[in-house]
Amino acid sequence: MRRLAFVAISLLASCRRSDPPKPAVQAQPEPVAAVDQIGQPGSTNLTPLAGLPHALDDETAHRPATKVPVERVFSALKDKGVTLTAQHQVLASAAAASYCSLGVTADTIAIAVCEYPSHDAALAGRKLMDSRYAKLVPDAVREVNGNTLVTVANASAHRDVRDRVLETFKAL
Numbered sequence: 001m002r003r004l005a006f007v008a009i010s011l012l013a014s015c016r017r018s019d020p021p022k023p024a025v026q027a028q029p030e031p032v033a034a035v036d037q038i039g040q041p042g043s044t045n046l047t048p049l050a051g052l053p054h055a056l057d058d059e060t061a062h063r064p065a066t067k068v069p070v071e072r073v074f075s076a077l078k079d080k081g082v083t084l085t086a087q088h089q090v091l092a093s094a095a096a097a098s099y100c101s102l103g104v105t106a107d108t109i110a111i112a113v114c115e116y117p118s119h120d121a122a123l124a125g126r127k128l129m130d131s132r133y134a135k136l137v138p139d140a141v142r143e144v145n146g147n148t149l150v151t152v153a154n155a156s157a158h159r160d161v162r163d164r165v166l167e168t169f170k171a172l
Helices: 002-014 047-061 070-079 118-131 159-171
Strands: 084-090 099-105 110-116 140-145 148-153
Touching: 002 148, 047 070, 047 084, 047 099, 070 084, 070 110, 070 159, 084 140, 118 148, 140 159, 148 159
Parallel strands: none
Antiparallel strands: 084 099, 099 110, 110 148, 140 148
Protein backbone atom coordinates (compact mmCIF):
# COMPACT_ATOMS: atom_id res chain seq x y z
CA MET A 1 0.00 0.00 0.00
CA ARG A 2 2.84 2.29 0.78
CA ARG A 3 4.27 1.52 -2.53
CA LEU A 4 1.03 2.39 -4.27
CA ALA A 5 0.81 5.68 -2.37
CA PHE A 6 4.41 6.47 -3.29
CA VAL A 7 3.74 5.80 -6.96
CA ALA A 8 0.60 7.94 -6.88
CA ILE A 9 2.42 10.82 -5.16
CA SER A 10 5.33 10.51 -7.58
CA LEU A 11 3.00 10.61 -10.54
CA LEU A 12 1.18 13.63 -9.20
CA ALA A 13 4.43 15.41 -8.42
CA SER A 14 5.85 14.74 -11.83
CA CYS A 15 2.79 16.08 -13.64
CA ARG A 16 2.82 19.81 -14.11
CA ARG A 17 -0.34 21.61 -13.56
CA SER A 18 -1.20 23.19 -16.87
CA ASP A 19 -3.25 26.33 -17.21
CA PRO A 20 -6.26 26.15 -19.45
CA PRO A 21 -5.38 27.05 -23.03
CA LYS A 22 -5.64 30.75 -23.80
CA PRO A 23 -8.03 31.66 -26.56
CA ALA A 24 -6.29 32.61 -29.75
CA VAL A 25 -6.01 36.36 -30.10
CA GLN A 26 -7.21 37.44 -33.50
CA ALA A 27 -5.61 40.50 -34.97
CA GLN A 28 -8.05 43.28 -35.67
CA PRO A 29 -8.28 43.92 -39.40
CA GLU A 30 -7.10 47.28 -40.60
CA PRO A 31 -9.98 49.59 -41.53
CA VAL A 32 -10.73 49.59 -45.24
CA ALA A 33 -11.36 53.33 -45.33
CA ALA A 34 -10.15 56.23 -43.27
CA VAL A 35 -12.31 57.59 -40.52
CA ASP A 36 -15.20 59.45 -42.10
CA GLN A 37 -14.96 63.21 -41.93
CA ILE A 38 -17.94 65.02 -43.38
CA GLY A 39 -16.90 67.29 -46.20
CA GLN A 40 -13.50 65.70 -46.73
CA PRO A 41 -12.61 64.09 -50.07
CA GLY A 42 -13.23 60.38 -49.86
CA SER A 43 -15.99 60.69 -47.30
CA THR A 44 -18.17 57.62 -46.98
CA ASN A 45 -21.02 59.67 -45.53
CA LEU A 46 -23.30 60.18 -48.50
CA THR A 47 -26.15 61.74 -46.51
CA PRO A 48 -25.43 65.28 -47.78
CA LEU A 49 -25.91 63.99 -51.34
CA ALA A 50 -29.46 62.80 -50.69
CA GLY A 51 -30.89 66.16 -51.75
CA LEU A 52 -28.76 66.49 -54.90
CA PRO A 53 -31.32 65.20 -57.41
CA HIS A 54 -33.95 67.59 -56.04
CA ALA A 55 -31.47 70.51 -56.14
CA LEU A 56 -30.54 69.76 -59.77
CA ASP A 57 -34.21 69.47 -60.75
CA ASP A 58 -34.94 72.77 -59.01
CA GLU A 59 -32.08 74.51 -60.83
CA THR A 60 -33.33 73.16 -64.16
CA ALA A 61 -36.86 74.37 -63.44
CA HIS A 62 -35.68 77.88 -62.56
CA ARG A 63 -33.21 78.67 -65.31
CA PRO A 64 -32.97 82.38 -66.08
CA ALA A 65 -33.64 83.85 -69.49
CA THR A 66 -30.28 84.32 -71.18
CA LYS A 67 -28.92 85.35 -74.54
CA VAL A 68 -26.31 82.57 -74.40
CA PRO A 69 -27.81 79.41 -72.89
CA VAL A 70 -25.69 76.36 -72.10
CA GLU A 71 -27.01 74.38 -75.06
CA ARG A 72 -26.11 77.16 -77.49
CA VAL A 73 -22.54 77.30 -76.16
CA PHE A 74 -21.97 73.56 -76.46
CA SER A 75 -23.58 73.46 -79.92
CA ALA A 76 -21.34 76.29 -81.14
CA LEU A 77 -18.27 74.54 -79.72
CA LYS A 78 -19.21 71.37 -81.56
CA ASP A 79 -19.52 73.39 -84.79
CA LYS A 80 -16.00 74.74 -84.15
CA GLY A 81 -14.55 71.25 -83.74
CA VAL A 82 -14.45 71.05 -79.94
CA THR A 83 -15.72 67.54 -79.25
CA LEU A 84 -16.97 66.66 -75.80
CA THR A 85 -16.71 63.11 -74.52
CA ALA A 86 -19.02 63.87 -71.60
CA GLN A 87 -21.54 66.55 -70.77
CA HIS A 88 -23.88 66.82 -67.80
CA GLN A 89 -25.55 69.24 -65.42
CA VAL A 90 -23.58 70.13 -62.29
CA LEU A 91 -24.64 71.83 -59.09
CA ALA A 92 -24.90 75.52 -59.90
CA SER A 93 -25.00 76.67 -56.31
CA ALA A 94 -21.27 75.83 -56.05
CA ALA A 95 -20.72 78.74 -58.46
CA ALA A 96 -23.51 80.93 -57.02
CA ALA A 97 -25.26 80.42 -60.36
CA SER A 98 -28.77 79.47 -61.39
CA TYR A 99 -27.84 76.62 -63.74
CA CYS A 100 -24.55 75.00 -64.81
CA SER A 101 -23.41 72.26 -67.15
CA LEU A 102 -19.97 70.74 -67.58
CA GLY A 103 -18.42 69.31 -70.71
CA VAL A 104 -15.11 67.45 -70.90
CA THR A 105 -12.97 66.78 -73.97
CA ALA A 106 -10.92 63.67 -74.67
CA ASP A 107 -7.86 65.64 -73.49
CA THR A 108 -9.64 66.26 -70.13
CA ILE A 109 -10.18 69.93 -70.80
CA ALA A 110 -13.15 70.95 -68.66
CA ILE A 111 -15.61 73.50 -69.99
CA ALA A 112 -18.18 74.72 -67.47
CA VAL A 113 -21.02 76.95 -68.60
CA CYS A 114 -23.12 78.68 -65.94
CA GLU A 115 -26.19 80.84 -66.31
CA TYR A 116 -26.88 83.70 -63.87
CA PRO A 117 -29.96 85.86 -63.34
CA SER A 118 -28.08 89.01 -64.48
CA HIS A 119 -24.84 90.29 -65.96
CA ASP A 120 -23.78 91.65 -62.56
CA ALA A 121 -24.47 88.26 -60.96
CA ALA A 122 -22.30 86.61 -63.64
CA LEU A 123 -19.46 89.04 -62.92
CA ALA A 124 -19.81 88.32 -59.19
CA GLY A 125 -19.83 84.59 -59.99
CA ARG A 126 -16.58 84.94 -61.94
CA LYS A 127 -14.98 86.79 -59.03
CA LEU A 128 -16.18 84.13 -56.59
CA MET A 129 -14.90 81.29 -58.77
CA ASP A 130 -11.55 83.00 -59.28
CA SER A 131 -11.04 83.34 -55.53
CA ARG A 132 -12.64 80.09 -54.32
CA TYR A 133 -11.00 77.72 -56.81
CA ALA A 134 -7.70 79.50 -57.57
CA LYS A 135 -5.58 76.87 -55.80
CA LEU A 136 -7.63 73.90 -56.95
CA VAL A 137 -7.64 74.88 -60.64
CA PRO A 138 -4.88 77.45 -61.12
CA ASP A 139 -5.00 77.42 -64.92
CA ALA A 140 -8.74 78.12 -65.19
CA VAL A 141 -9.76 80.95 -67.49
CA ARG A 142 -13.20 82.56 -67.24
CA GLU A 143 -15.20 84.86 -69.52
CA VAL A 144 -18.62 86.44 -69.17
CA ASN A 145 -21.01 87.02 -72.07
CA GLY A 146 -24.24 88.64 -70.96
CA ASN A 147 -25.37 86.67 -67.93
CA THR A 148 -23.48 83.49 -68.87
CA LEU A 149 -20.06 82.53 -67.52
CA VAL A 150 -17.76 80.02 -69.19
CA THR A 151 -14.79 78.45 -67.43
CA VAL A 152 -12.09 76.54 -69.29
CA ALA A 153 -9.82 74.48 -67.06
CA ASN A 154 -6.96 72.05 -67.48
CA ALA A 155 -6.14 73.53 -70.87
CA SER A 156 -2.69 75.01 -70.30
CA ALA A 157 -1.22 72.25 -72.50
CA HIS A 158 -3.95 72.82 -75.12
CA ARG A 159 -3.99 76.58 -75.54
CA ASP A 160 -5.41 76.30 -79.04
CA VAL A 161 -8.55 74.56 -77.73
CA ARG A 162 -8.84 76.98 -74.81
CA ASP A 163 -8.59 79.98 -77.16
CA ARG A 164 -11.11 78.46 -79.58
CA VAL A 165 -13.59 77.93 -76.72
CA LEU A 166 -13.20 81.49 -75.46
CA GLU A 167 -13.40 83.06 -78.94
CA THR A 168 -16.47 81.02 -79.82
CA PHE A 169 -18.16 81.95 -76.55
CA LYS A 170 -17.43 85.69 -76.93
CA ALA A 171 -18.81 85.65 -80.50
CA LEU A 172 -22.23 84.31 -79.43
